[in-house]
Amino acid sequence: MKIDYEKCKACGICVPFCPVGAISMVDGEVVIDQDECVECCLCQRTSKCPTGALYQEALQMPRSIRKAFSDPLGKHENTDLGHLGRGTEEVKTNDVTGLVYGVDYIAMAVEPGRPLVGARFADVEKITMAIAPYVLAYDQNNPTTKLLIDQEKGLLEPSIKNEKVLSCILEFKLAIENLDPILKVFEEVAKEVDTVFSVGVIAATDEQGRCPAEDIIRDRGITFENTSTKVNMGLGRPLFQA
Ligand code: SF4
Ligand code: SF4
Known part of the structure; x- marks a missing residue:
């Protein structure tokens, strides 16, 4: 501006x-x-x-990604994504997409930055590098995914690292046995980044209504009293094959 x-x-x-x-x-x-x-x-x-x-x-790359991520009306013109915003619909349409199906896999939505703090992509890369060994696949409709040049190592496009945004979102899938290790990684990398980030866990319940991911999270000493949760009721019409 x-x-x-x-x-x-x-x-x-x-x-x-x-x-x-x-x-x-x-x-x-x-x-x-x-x-x-x-x-x-x-x-x-x-x-x-x-x-x-x-x-x-008129903003040019790499500065234009500041607007794309921070302005609710900003477009991700550096990618082929057709939508506005920082992430996808995440679990809100899970009944239809089957993003998370069964209890062997979970998804995560990690959001570096907040109003008053913001986040530079150099710090976002510290997170993506730290979690790389545990990520099975990033969501391909997410604009931050488009900035990863090496998903196996968690490397971002070098020219954007000093760019600052209000926040961005990492969305990815992993095996449930890696939930505890990745939560430990988040605790460690939080000490290295000059920003804040939230961690969202997207997990299904089994046929008895138990959520194994919840047990793992509680075992790490994380309480649900101070967290926010959303419950997907399973009312959508599935368009995926189980
Ligand atoms: S609102 Fe800000 S930019 Fe506008 S005249 Fe006042 S100081 Fe200048
Ligand atoms: S960060 Fe936003 S509100 Fe602040 S000067 Fe830049 S465009 Fe204006």
């Missing part, structure tokens, strides 16, 4: 609207830290700048 100083009156109205604190007043002038700005357009869309001084130039 840029400021047209011919129009800007330095009123400061736009400053608190930035979710990563990239706009500040310096010596009576409003400035945008271009290294911190994630191109989300919130300042332009919501601050109602009285002079229309905020503007965004």
